Amino acid sequence: METPVLLKISGLSKSFGPVRALRDVGFELRAGEIHAIAGENGAGKSTLMKVIDGILAPDSGDIQVDGRSVSIPSPLAAQKLGIGFVHQEIALCPDISVAENIFMSLTNASKALLMNYRDLEKRATAILARLGNIDPAATVRNLSISQQQLVEIAKALTLDCRILIFDEPTAALTEREAQKLFEIIHQLAGEGIGIIYISHRMAEIFDNCDRVTVLRDGRYITTLEIAETTPEQVVASMVGRVIDSLYPEKLRDDERSEDILLEIAGLCEATAFRDISFQLRKGEILGIGGLIGAGRSEIVKGICRLEGEVTGDVILRGKRLSLTHYGDSIAAGIVYLSEDRKGDGLFLDMSIAANISALAVDRIATRSGLINERREKQRAEAIGKQLSLKCGHVGQPVSTLSGGNQQKVAIAKMLSVDPKVIFLDEPTRGVDVGAKAEIHRILRRLARDGVGIVVISSELPELIGICDRVLIVREGRITGEVAGAEMTEENIMVLASLADEGRQRSAA
Amino acid sequence: MSIVGDSMDSTTQAARMGLGARFGGLIRMRETGLILIIAVLFGVMSFASPYFLTWDNMRAMAMAFAVEGIVVVGMTILLISGGIDLSVGSVTALAMVVAGLLFLNGMDPWLASLVAIAACAAIGAFMGFFVTRVGLHHFIVSLAVMVIARGLCLLGTGGRPLGLYTLPPEFKFIGQGAVGGIPVVIIIFIVFVILSDFMLRRTTMFRKVFYTGSNEKAAAYSGIRTRKVVFLTTTLCSTLCGFAGVIYMARFGSAQPTFGAGMELNVIAAAVIGGASLTGGIGTILGAILGTVLLSVVSSSLALLDVSVYWQDIIRGSILLTAVTADYYFNKRRG
Structure with missing residues (x-):
């Protein structure tokens, strides 16, 4: 007996000018399943989700909900079809109550003159009961990030949704909170809701999902049953070629140098990190891995004196630097490439x-x-x-x-x-596959020319692909180092999340 | 328009190049537009009123905007850095009152002027402190200071204008004299504008003001001490008000505690009509001065045409709204 198909997409295409974001993509979601969508940045995941949510109109293709062809011209139309979207960023009004947030769109549509707070809270309580212990009268600002995320989910559930899209929901959560979230997702799936789950993290997909659909360069590649596949196979179809060829050649053994370009010794910050010590050798690309929120960016910004009250030594080519402001760091030749290009990397209108x-x-x-x-x-x-x-x-x-x-x-x-050391925080975020490979080659060339390159990346394949050595940071400390054949996603994940058992089944 | 393809790039780019890029000193659209509008107004007015195109009227118009123009320069630089100052009118008046009181109490007028300018600089630094160290918004800090400075003016004078009949002629010369038929005020104004326009475009110091206003975080991530930049632009604006106040005093031979009420709106309007952005990062001295000239020509024209003073405000406001709307429209198209 087949479970009913909630959503069926076929032949979907969408272009932005000359850029073909989606080409002839197909997708199918069954009731009660958790269906992962995997793909690299720029593979078309978010474009596809925006089409399903009515934010973007497709150029061609067919969308069926419950076997009927529909058009989804707006997010409101998507809501009416029972499609809910839990966005990656939390978009709640921080100064009003949980109940008011949950029923925002309902209040907006309501014709009543006065707010009926008692009724709102009663109905919010009913919905929140499915998700966990949150007071509907609480002000959103006072909730933790994971609780806020649950409020986002509650918001989607008020709309009687039967298809729920999660866009990288665990990005901002701790391991424990993520675990809690998965329990809720499983519970919702058990109620017959079809879940579309977008994530970069293979471990999450393999622990929680039923099927995975892979997109690459805007094309549909394959849909696999999780039980019948391996992370390697999924990654291979995401990337579409042998990983090694995607990245530039690494440092050969005879090219290795023992010359230390930069040494960090006993770097501490009040809350963000402590006792950070490492060395950057000439010619190598050093990676810094770890989960989001582990303190990777904070450490690097601390070294450059961009933020934090930092103590400890920064030694460049054997010379101890005295840095108080980022300007000193730039003058010494140590620079930082921000992870948020638009927010704090560039002057867009200049x-x-x-x-x-x-x-x-x-x-x-x-x-x-x-x-x-x-x-x-x-x-x-x-x-x-x-x-x-x-x-x-x-x-x-x-x-x-x-x-x-x-x-x-x-x-x-x-x-x-003419920097001596460049720290690059997520250097290829939001960059298409071609430019990404080009940036990787540039980094390798710079390293060969003697510029110290340190890369922070949340994408493990990238970290493994371009770095000669990777340091792993967890909870503000360096918990390990991998190089050569030891540089695997599994090893990095284990070191990145050692303290949290349970979630890393595939890694352990 | 969130995603821009290559075809889009080339059209925007072509448009940009046609309108004049930042390099090569090509004609910039905003300034050209303003010059054209002013020229048309001149043409129309020279037919409409026989008095318009006379030396006396030209001179009166120039005198009307010259001193205020100094404040406009300060405001423009502050706007570019991402700030705003509502206190310019009261601070200008305060400069007059401080210098006037000190003079009446026997101080040398030049020294008194210097003290008054220093006092204004101190007020600017005071605001700069609240904005950059305490973290308050420019708008609210300068609103408070606007009221406080006005209060100080009234307190110091008991609300009455100070007659400074004994000001020595060499001091009054800056406000009332002329060299070769050209009023000193206008000479000061022109020299000042050329100098500040050059500095804003060419010095590294002021380039940092643009970086800070364009994206404060990105500026900080480029090693620029953005709080220092904002502190200095805030102080500079108030200091220039001090200069303007002293020149006004020399011109009027008196210190008026109520002078400059509503000046802030005129000054901000001129800068914005001239292309300065309220969100920072964009603006030119030439544009702002042309904005000032335009507002002044309009006032003068309306006066010559016997239009009621009340209508003048309505028309000035409408010009501002039109300029800002046009700006928004162009910005939106740029994406």
């Missing part, structure tokens, strides 16, 4: 050239402090060329570039000061 010179305006100025625009332009063009930046003119604003090229501008900004 020109490419102005962005590239931001780190050291003095370098394009005369001795009297006047900017030499010709020199600024020439420098920007030279560095742009080095990174094969695709743009019409270095005078155009950065906002007109694609994600990959924006990231190249951000990297160009780092290179403009």
Whole structure:
């Protein structure tokens, strides 16, 4: 006996200008199953979800809900069809109560003049009872992140949804909270709700899902029963080629050097991390792995004196540096590439050239402090060329570039000061596959040229693919180091989440 | 318009290049537009009123915006850094009152002016402290200071204008004199504007102001001490109010505690009409000055055409709204 199919998608295509985000994609969701969608960044996962949620209109293709062809012109229409979406970012109003948040769209649609708080709270209690112990009268601001996420789920459940989409819901959760969330997801699936689960984490998918559909470069690749496949097989179909070829060649044994470029000794911060010590050798790419929230970015920002009250030694080429402000760090040749390109990496409305010179305006100025625009332009063009930046003119604003090229501008900004060490936080986030490989090659070339490269990445394949050595951080401490053949997703995951039993069955 | 493809890139880019990129000193759209509008107004007005295109009227118009123009420069720089200052009118008045009181108490007028300017700088630093160290918003801090400074003016004078009849002629010369038929005020204004426009475009110091206003976090992540930048632009704006106040005092030969009420709106309007963005990162001195000129030409024209003073405010407001709407529209199209 087949379980009924809730959602069936066939031949779905969607283009943005020349970029074909989805090509002839098919997908099927059964009642009561937890169906993972896997794929690299840019594979088309979020585009597909936006189509299902009515945020984007497809160019062609058929969507069937309960066997009937439907069109989903808006999120409201999606709600009416019983499709709920728990977004990655929590989008609640922090200063009003849980109940008011849960019934926001209902209140919006209501014709009543006055709010009936007692009724709201009563109905909120009924829904929250399915999810856990949250007071409907509590102010959202006072809840933990995981509780807020449950409120998001409750919000979706009020709409009588039968299809529930989770977009990387565990990204901001601790292991224990994630475990709790999975219990709830299983419970909802048990009630017959079809769950679409998007995640990068193989372990989560293999512990919790029934089937997985893999997308790559906007194409449907395969749908596999979890019970009949392995993480390796899923990753292989996500990547579509042998992983090694995707990444540049690693450091050969005869290229290894014992020269220490940068040494960090006993670095501590009040709350974020403690006792961080490691060495970066000449020519190598060093990775920093760990779960989100483990303190990876904080450590690196601490080294550069971007944030935190930091104590400890930073020794560059045998010389102990005295750093108090990020400006000192830049002057010493240690720079940080932010993980949030748009938020704090780039000046989107300013020109490419102005962005590239931001780190050291003095370098394009005369001795009297006047900017030499010709020199600024020439420098920007030279560095742009080095990174094969695709743009019409270095005078155009950065906002007109694609994600990959924006990231190249951000990297160009780092290179403009001839750095000795670059810390790159998620250097290929939101970048398409082609530009990603290109950025990896650039990093390898820089490392060979003697620039110290340290990469933070949440994508384990990336970390394993480009790094010669990986440090693993958990709860603000370095818990291990892997290199060579020991560099596997399993080993890294074990070290990254050692303290939490249960969740790493596949790794243990 | 969240995702921009390649075809989109080239069109936006072509549009950008046509309108003049930041390099090469090509004609910028905003400034060109304002010059055209001002030229048209001149054309129309020279027919509509025989007095408009006379030397006296030109001179009166220039005198009207020259001193305020100094404050506009300060405001524009502050807006670019992401701040705003509502206290400019009261602080300008306070400069007059402080200098006037000190003079009446026997201080040398030049020294008194210097003290008054320093006092204004201190007020700016005070606001800068609250904004960058305490973490309050510019709007609310400067609103409070606007009221406080006005209160100080009234307190110091008992609400009455101070007649400064004994100001020495060499001091009054800055406000009332002329060199070769051109008023000193206008000479000061022109020199000041050219200098500040050049500095804003070319010095590394002011480039940091643009970075800070464009994206404060990204500026901090570029090693720029953004709090220092904002502190300095806030202080600079108030200091320039001090300069303006002293020049006004020399021009009027008196210190008026109620002077400059509503000036902040005029000044902000001029900067915004000239292209400065209230969210920071964008703005030019030339644009802001053209904005000031436009508002001044409109006022003068309306006066010559015998339009009621009340209508003038309505028209000024409408011009502001039109400029901001046009701005929003263009920005939205840029994506």
